[in-house]
Amino acid sequence: MDLSQYAELFLAESREHLSACNQLLLEWERTPANPAPVGGLFRAVHTVKGMAATMGYARVTDIAHRTENLLDLLRRGSRPATDELLQLLFRARDALETAVELSVVGREDELDVAEVVADLEGAAAHLAGPARSAPVAAPAVEPAAAPGGGRLVQVTLRAEAPLKGGRALLVLKRAQGLGAVQGVTPPQAAFESDDFDGRFSFRLDSSAAAAEIERVARGAGDVEHVSVGGEERRAAGPRAAAAAGAPPEATPEKGRHIRVDLRRLDELMDLIGELVTVRGRLNELAAARRDPAVDDVAIQISRLSADLQAGIIQARMTPVWQVFDRFPRLVRDLARELDKQVTFRVEGKEIELDRAILDELGDPLLHLLRNAVDHGIETPAERRRRGKQPEGEIVLAAVRERASVAISVSDDGRGIDRARILDRARREGLVDPHAEALSDDQLLRVLARPGFSTADAVTSVSGRGVGIDVAVTRIRALGGSIDIRSEVGKGTSFVLRLPVTLAIVRALIAGVGRERYALPLTYVAETVEFGVQPTTIVEGREAIVLHDRVVPLVHLRRMLGVSGDAPPRCPIIVLEMGERRSGIVVDGMLGQQEIVVKGFDPPQGTLPVFSGATIMGDGIPALILDAGGLV
Amino acid sequence: MSDAGVVRLLVFRVGNLVCAAEAERVREILPRLAPTRIPGAPPVVAGLVNVRGTLVTVVEGWRALRQPEPPGDAGPGTTVVLEVGRGKKVLGFTVDEVVDLLSVGGETLERRQALPGIDPTLVRAVGRRAGQLFVVLDTDALLTPILSS
Numbered sequence: 001m002d003l004s005q006y007a008e009l010f011l012a013e014s015r016e017h018l019s020a021c022n023q024l025l026l027e028w029e030r031t032p033a034n035p036a037p038v039g040g041l042f043r044a045v046h047t048v049k050g051m052a053a054t055m056g057y058a059r060v061t062d063i064a065h066r067t068e069n070l071l072d073l074l075r076r077g078s079r080p081a082t083d084e085l086l087q088l089l090f091r092a093r094d095a096l097e098t099a100v101e102l103s104v105v106g107r108e109d110e111l112d113v114a115e116v117v118a119d120l121e122g123a124a125a126h127l128a129g130p131a132r133s134a135p136v137a138a139p140a141v142e143p144a145a146a147p148g149g150g151r152l153v154q155v156t157l158r159a160e161a162p163l164k165g166g167r168a169l170l171v172l173k174r175a176q177g178l179g180a181v182q183g184v185t186p187p188q189a190a191f192e193s194d195d196f197d198g199r200f201s202f203r204l205d206s207s208a209a210a211a212e213i214e215r216v217a218r219g220a221g222d223v224e225h226v227s228v229g230g231e232e233r234r235a236a237g238p239r240a241a242a243a244a245g246a247p248p249e250a251t252p253e254k255g256r257h258i259r260v261d262l263r264r265l266d267e268l269m270d271l272i273g274e275l276v277t278v279r280g281r282l283n284e285l286a287a288a289r290r291d292p293a294v295d296d297v298a299i300q301i302s303r304l305s306a307d308l309q310a311g312i313i314q315a316r317m318t319p320v321w322q323v324f325d326r327f328p329r330l331v332r333d334l335a336r337e338l339d340k341q342v343t344f345r346v347e348g349k350e351i352e353l354d355r356a357i358l359d360e361l362g363d364p365l366l367h368l369l370r371n372a373v374d375h376g377i378e379t380p381a382e383r384r385r386r387g388k389q390p391e392g393e394i395v396l397a398a399v400r401e402r403a404s405v406a407i408s409v410s411d412d413g414r415g416i417d418r419a420r421i422l423d424r425a426r427r428e429g430l431v432d433p434h435a436e437a438l439s440d441d442q443l444l445r446v447l448a449r450p451g452f453s454t455a456d457a458v459t460s461v462s463g464r465g466v467g468i469d470v471a472v473t474r475i476r477a478l479g480g481s482i483d484i485r486s487e488v489g490k491g492t493s494f495v496l497r498l499p500v501t502l503a504i505v506r507a508l509i510a511g512v513g514r515e516r517y518a519l520p521l522t523y524v525a526e527t528v529e530f531g532v533q534p535t536t537i538v539e540g541r542e543a544i545v546l547h548d549r550v551v552p553l554v555h556l557r558r559m560l561g562v563s564g565d566a567p568p569r570c571p572i573i574v575l576e577m578g579e580r581r582s583g584i585v586v587d588g589m590l591g592q593q594e595i596v597v598k599g600f601d602p603p604q605g606t607l608p609v610f611s612g613a614t615i616m617g618d619g620i621p622a623l624i625l626d627a628g629g630l631v
Numbered sequence: 632m633s634d635a636g637v638v639r640l641l642v643f644r645v646g647n648l649v650c651a652a653e654a655e656r657v658r659e660i661l662p663r664l665a666p667t668r669i670p671g672a673p674p675v676v677a678g679l680v681n682v683r684g685t686l687v688t689v690v691e692g693w694r695a696l697r698q699p700e701p702p703g704d705a706g707p708g709t710t711v712v713l714e715v716g717r718g719k720k721v722l723g724f725t726v727d728e729v730v731d732l733l734s735v736g737g738e739t740l741e742r743r744q745a746l747p748g749i750d751p752t753l754v755r756a757v758g759r760r761a762g763q764l765f766v767v768l769d770t771d772a773l774l775t776p777i778l779s780s
Contacts, residue, residue: 274684560670600686601720603777607671613686621667621679
């Protein structure tokens with residue numbers, strides 16, 4: 001029977017459970033006497049086992065079964081965690097993860113699990129004690145039915161239903177939401193058989209009304225009959241069945257979620273993008289017509305599409321923990337490997353970002369965290385010598401700022417030795433040979449040069465450059481920026497600033513000559529007038545002084561090679577990215593509007609200051625200026 | 632439809648040159664659209680146009696083929712949207728006019744040969760239509776170098 005369509009679902013759900021396992025193991029490691037994490041671990045592994053058995057992934061089922069056995073013994077015995085046990089459980093979890101990933105792509109056979117399986121068995125036998133060291137039973141899919149435990153639910157799927165096994169599985173899963181499911185007959189493993197005719201039963205330990213149980217079961221779809229506790233409820237036909245399964249509003253449940261393929265959200269986003277563009281055109285036409293009836297419709301459509309757009313953007317928002325959650329384990333493993341002691345803290349887990357941005361953040365953060373453990377935090381001995389706690393601290397924090405999100409990776413380690421970096425940078429001609437010091441900004445620029453640092457030259461920060469180069473490139477590509485702050489002996493902190501969403505942003509439309517450019521408001525701090533403000537020269541660059549701070553100017557006309565002269569008085573758009581500021585001199589401001597960000601293939605030679613392009617209300621494209629490239 | 636050995640070609644004129652592109656590479660034929668300049672791009676790039684919501688970079692045909700600039704009183708011209716590099720990317724290519732859509736037996740096309748006025752590396756073959764020679768362009772060789780990567 002073909003279960004491939006469930007493979008993706010299996011993968012996604014297993015990953016979630018395995019990610020939870022990591023968190024629980026780390027928690028248990030921190031509080032070894034606390035039995036709570038073990039129960040959670042047991043449930044997570046048990047769920048993975050059940051799903052894997054249904055999918056026919058024998059290796060996953062096997063490892064999960066043995067891990068579950070061990071966890072069960074630990075749970076019953078309320079035993080505290082030992083380092084040895086934790087190491088084994090971490091290994092088992094990792095093996096399970098590998099098994100899951102390989103199984104889904106049909107490469108289960110490549111996996112050698114003998115060692116971890118043997119160790120799990122050994123540990124279980126040891127825990128059970130000589131008297132109870134019964135051989136580990138072959139993986140059972142479900143515990144045997146406890147006779148009479150719970151109400152008997154009998155389900156018959158429609159004869160014409162495709163993928164009856166998967167459907168039956170869905171019914172069981174939904175039923176599990178109401179209470180414990182036991183005594184599945186025939187056993188779940190038989191659901192995969194070609195002979196499975198769509199009739200099955202189970203015992204449900206739940207106090208829910210029979211009608212509720214039936215509704216939940218029918219919600220899986222393709223259900224012909226459901227009988228609960230012998231009382232048969234027959235559907236009169238498809239209409240009645242639909243009606244019976246229909247009214248979810250009548251019995252609201254908390255936190256109802258469905259999984260949506262990201263591609264569908266992307267399609268919706270593209271469509272709403274088109275709609276926003278057409279809306280702009282409609283508004284222009286309506287304004288030209290001066291017909292109140294047309295105006296009315298245009299306003300309504302504007303309002304509706306704005307709501308729709310906000311809704312779709314909201315649907316794409318994902319809390320950062322979905323990416324952050326894998327880091328505690330990573331930091332722990334790395335610290336152990338390097339013989340360092342590190343406390344890792346995560347703050348602002350609930351902050352949300354567009355899924356598309358979040359998906360790109362994993363690697364850059366990984367590099368930064370690795371650097372922090374490897375090169376930032378000192379060994380316990382070194383820390384003691386410097387009068388610090390032997391345990392170093394790394395904090396990963398997300399904070400919402402205006403229209404952007406700032407994510408920082410900070411350590412309280414040794415900091416970057418600027419004198420050495422400066423020395424090296426001078427020798428390689430990366431900075432002015434007479435430069436006396438490196439600002440944070442220059443420091444980042446030097447560090448982010450591909451292959452800048454090599455171990456021999458900058459021992460205290462060896463390898464720093466490797467990951468930073470990757471991180472800076474990736475973040476810039478997302479329309480964001482990176483800042484660094486570092487103090488010798490105190491620590492280093494990287495701050496990533498990212499737009500909340502990529503797809504639709506509010507932008508200033510600036511005019512330069514006869515051309516238009518869009519500048520996302522994300523990093524616009526204010527606008528002032530050029531020709532009124534006195535200008536000065538700082539470090540060879542024209543600048544203005546604003547709120548006691550020097551703001552270097554960029555003449556867009558000159559930079560973009562637009563011929564002709566700028567008007568004597570024109571606006572300066574002040575961009576602010578973290579500590580850095582820049583004033584963009586344009587000819588005029590043409591207004592503010594929502595723009596749909598689209599990519600384009602930049603031809604050779606294109607100035608590296610565009611993050612994409614958008615289509616204006618008149619249907620003509622305008623390029624979007626990338627604040628990161630201008631500041 | 633496509634018999635073995637039969638090639639469908641879109642024949643068009645750029646300056647004094649009659650050229651052709653394989654029809655299966657042609658996504659669509661549009662009137663010339665006002666392009667948005669891309670600062671920094673070479674002059675052969677006319678700019679960016681909006682093809683029903685998709686942004687397409689347009690290459691100025693007469694510059695790419697080193698033909699004289701069309702006179703001011705010439706018609707608005709046409710943009711042929713072409714797939715470049717195994718269909719991964721799409722580029723617009725401006726031509727003075729589209730002349731014909733031909734089905735040509737492979738044997739009637741002569742292998743690449745030198746023709747005056749055109750870089751031989753851009754010529755895939757030479758054909759003949761109504762007594763006139765035309766050049767089947769290697770559109771990938773012509774257009775890929777214009778895209779940066």
